[in-house]
Amino acid sequence: xxxxxxxxxxxxxxxxxxxxxxxxxxxxxxxxxxxxxxxxxxxxxxxxxxxxxxxxxxxxxxxxxxxxxxxxxxxxxxxxxxxxxxxxxxxxxxxxxxxxxxxxxxxxxxxxxxxxxxxxxxxxxxxxxxxxxxxxxxxxxxxxxxxxxxxxxxxxxxxxxxxxxxxxxxxxxxxxxxxxxxxxxxxxxxxxxxxxxxxxxxxxxxxxxxxxxxxxxxxxxxxxxxxxxxxxxxxxxxxxxxxxxxxxxxxxxxxxxxxxxxxxxxxxxxxxxxxxxxxxxxxxxxxxxxxxxxxxxxxxxxxxxxxxxxxxxxxxxxxxxxxxxxxxxxxxxxxxxxxxxxxxxxxxxxxxxxxxxxxxxxxxxxxxxxxxxxxx
Numbered sequence: 001x002x003x004x005x006x007x008x009x010x011x012x013x014x015x016x017x018x019x020x021x022x023x024x025x026x027x028x029x030x031x032x033x034x035x036x037x038x039x040x041x042x043x044x045x046x047x048x049x050x051x052x053x054x055x056x057x058x059x060x061x062x063x064x065x066x067x068x069x070x071x072x073x074x075x076x077x078x079x080x081x082x083x084x085x086x087x088x089x090x091x092x093x094x095x096x097x098x099x100x101x102x103x104x105x106x107x108x109x110x111x112x113x114x115x116x117x118x119x120x121x122x123x124x125x126x127x128x129x130x131x132x133x134x135x136x137x138x139x140x141x142x143x144x145x146x147x148x149x150x151x152x153x154x155x156x157x158x159x160x161x162x163x164x165x166x167x168x169x170x171x172x173x174x175x176x177x178x179x180x181x182x183x184x185x186x187x188x189x190x191x192x193x194x195x196x197x198x199x200x201x202x203x204x205x206x207x208x209x210x211x212x213x214x215x216x217x218x219x220x221x222x223x224x225x226x227x228x229x230x231x232x233x234x235x236x237x238x239x240x241x242x243x244x245x246x247x248x249x250x251x252x253x254x255x256x257x258x259x260x261x262x263x264x265x266x267x268x269x270x271x272x273x274x275x276x277x278x279x280x281x282x283x284x285x286x287x288x289x290x291x292x293x294x295x296x297x298x299x300x301x302x303x304x305x306x307x308x309x310x311x312x313x314x315x316x317x318x319x320x321x322x323x324x325x326x327x328x329x330x331x332x333x334x335x336x337x338x339x340x341x342x343x344x345x346x347x348x349x350x351x352x353x354x355x356x357x358x359x360x361x362x363x364x365x366x367x368x369x370x371x372x373x374x375x376x
Contacts (some may be wrong), residue, residue, distance in 0.1 A: 003234055007074070009317065010317055011048055011123070012230040013041070015048070015230035016040055016050060016230040017037060017040075017046060017199070018229070019229030019326075019327065020033055020056070020229060021033055021037075021215065022042060022233065022326070024154075026059065027055065030055070038124045047122055048123035049122050050231070051086075052228060052231060054084055055202075056228070057082060058084070060226075060327035061075050061080070061082045061115045061117060061238075062078065062082065063077075063327045064226055064327035064328050064329050065080060065115060065326065066277070067236055067327070077113075080113050080114070081104075081112065082115045082116075082117065083101065083104075084117055085097055085118050086120065088118050088126055089118070089119040089127065089180060090128075090130075090180065091128065091180050091186040092186070093178070093227065094180075094312035098116070098130070098142060098176055098178075098220075099190065099191060099194050101114055101116045101220060101237055102135055102136070103194045105220060106217055106241050107136045108195070109217065109299045110299070110301060111300065111301035113238075113239060113241070114236070114238065115226075115237070115238040116353065116357040117226065117233050118136045118235040118236065119235075120231050120233045121231075121232045121233075126231060126346075126347070127232075127234045128179065128180045129178075129179050129225075129234040129235055129335070130176065130177065130178055130179075130222040130223055130235050131175060131178075131179065131223065131335075131338040132153075132339060133188070133223050133368075134219055134220055134221055134222055135220040136190065136218070136220065137173075137174045137218075138150070138171050138173065138174065138258075139154040139173070139174050140152075140154050141154065141168040141172075142166065143168065143345050145168055145169065146169070146170055146172060146258070147251065147257050147258055147259060148255075148256050148258070149256060149340065150174065152341035152342060153174065153340055154174065156342020156343060156358075158340060159342075160177075160185065160187055160342075167241060169273055170212070171197070173192070174188055175189050176188040177269075177338075177342070179234075179345060181347045182346075184345070185345055185348060195216055196216065196217040196218065196300070197214045197215065197217065198215055198217055198294050201293065201294055201297070202286065202293065203290075203293045205267075211260065211263065211267070213260065215242075215247045216367045217242075218241070219239055219240070219241070219242050220239040221237065221238055221239065221329075222237040223331065223335045223336070223339045224236070224238075224330060224331045224335070225331075225332065226327070226328065227329075227330060229325070230276075236329070237288075238329070241301040241302055242295075243304065243308045244292045244295070244302055245288055245304070245305040248290070249288060251278070253287050261279075261284060261287070262283070265280070265282065267363075268283065268286065270282060286302075288305075354374070
């Protein structure tokens with residue numbers, strides 16, 4: 001095994017104390033904060049960090065999601081389910097529980113907001129990280145098909161051993177990429193049975209379904225680090241549900257993504273020879289209508305951008321003043337690059353044999369065994 005390199009962790013004691021005071025104010029039933037602060041100071045002095053209680057972790061994750069701006073309207077953040085999996089550091093375990101997150105979040109179409117928290121960074125052992133921007137993303141291929149936002153990521157995972165279907169398609173699922181300090185980078189195929197996709201049709205245009213468009217049901221953000229009271233959890237995937245325009249306007253219509261606006265406009269008989277005809281605008285409207293109609297017809301939770309605008313204005317009015325002591329989901333530049341270009345690695349490369357893709361059968365076996373058998 002090659003040696004790994006990572007930045008030393010300098011712990012922020014003030015952040016810990018600020019968060020704990022915040023938690024105890026919100027939860028008077030937890031008792032006075034003084035004894036808890038004393039225990040945490042002792043733990044930090046001894047180990048260089050401290051461990052949140054289950055209640056502190058859940059509260060911090062909920063506040064972080066509420067304040068992040070990613071929490072779509074209607075999400076009951078106080079009842080948000082937080083999956084505490086801080087004992088998991090191995091890549092296979094993380095990948096398997098990401099699959100389980102998808103399964104629970106999909107919930108038959110009635111999307112359930114979740115946060116799954118894996119092992120934190122500590123002064124001696126950094127936590128795992130997930131390269132993917134979302135657990136479900138579609139590949140971008142050299143022939144121009146697929147989601148071109150992830151062309152670089154697709155090339156990178158192909159270099160690591162992933163083989164796309166032959167011939168490549170518009171909606172090929174990218175593998176999960178999980179990196180750990182002791183294993184390096186590993187790839188895992190996402191089992192298709194946990195990916196709930198909605199075939200898109202239009203409420204008034206019968207030909208629309210012949211375009212063969214579809215999209216996955218659950219947006220699980222997976223490359224943001226969760227910071228609570230000075231403790232950083234580099235892998236903490238979370239989800240709410242889609243805003244329709246995220247799919248119709250940003251993912252499907254945009255020429256830098258799936259680029260289907262022109263084919264929709266041509267099918268509508270619009271003049272695409274000049275931008276002054278506003279053919280893009282009209283195509284995007286029909287795409288957004290198709291997305292909302294199709295998700296509603298499939299009984300999959302979704303919201304529209306008008307409802308979300310009202311929610312966002314309300315959120316901005318009530319938003320807490322920024323403080324380093326408040327829990328937050330954050331995206332650092334290196335994580336953003338990994339999600340689009342497949343690098344740089346967070347740690348030094350591990351041996352080549354650790355980068356082979358793992359089949360859905362292997363992940364299914366791990367899911368059946370669950371947490372008890374992950375440390376083999």
